[in-house]
Amino acid sequence: MIDLDTKEFYDEFWPKHVPIYEKTKAYMLETITERQVGRALDAGCGHGICSVVLSELADTVTAVDLSTDSLATAREQAARFGRGNISFHHQDLQTLAPEFRAFDLVWCWGVAMMAPDPMKVMHNLMRATAPGGTVYLGLYLKTWLSPVHQGVRHFCRRFMNTPRRKKLVLDFFAGLTNLVCRLRGQEINRRDDNVSIQAQVDDWYYPPYKTFYSIEEILDLFRRNGFEASCIQDRLGRMKSATIFVVRAVKQAQA
């Protein structure tokens, strides 16, 4: 069963906003410790740029996503960079097929918390990891602002979701960001690897599902399932986002 709401959102989003390869690569090489990997899984590959970077570290990359238009974009990126060791699959990570297994490295950045049932995704990622393999999981951090964010997001999706209204919201937040930054004499905190503030606002307020987590509950989840886990980035990194943390978890041999 494919989550059709999320599919629809990313079918629209990724074909229009492919990140800059060099920026994504720099971030991934900073984040991933391993340099020679056998089988890698890009879980929720979206635009496919992360799959391209992984394919330079791994013998083979299996890239899955539920958005067919994103997968088409990802295939174009693999061709553009001449990478022949990536296979693409239409899968919902909540119901990931059992043959997706024994991966030495699992990359799942900005994906699991977009599912209606993120725990199903996380359990499937743990199941798909080979003993000794490593999971890199990037999730939204739960803070006191998370309920405010959820309120605005539900409002936007419910009442401001026609093309004209959505444009109003995106332009409003872009204008507000410009104004606040100008008044503070700051530069706008633009996401390195995306094109416009409007696109950032879209990706922030319009995805159909979002769940925020504490670092402790995710570390605990991995540890209970036989992984050695640590938080390697807390509100830093790729998207200069104050809300993402990244956990690195290694599956113990007996898990």
Ligand SMILES: C[S@@+](CC[C@H](N)C(=O)[O-])C[C@H]1O[C@@H](n2cnc3c(N)ncnc32)[C@H](O)[C@@H]1O
């Ligand atoms: C924010 S994007 C992240 C893309 C990429 N991982 C990156 O770091 O740039 C989220 C991606 O996850 C995919 N996705 C969300 N829920 C999913 C699910 N349940 N199964 C598979 N893919 C999913 C979306 O289609 C989208 O391409």
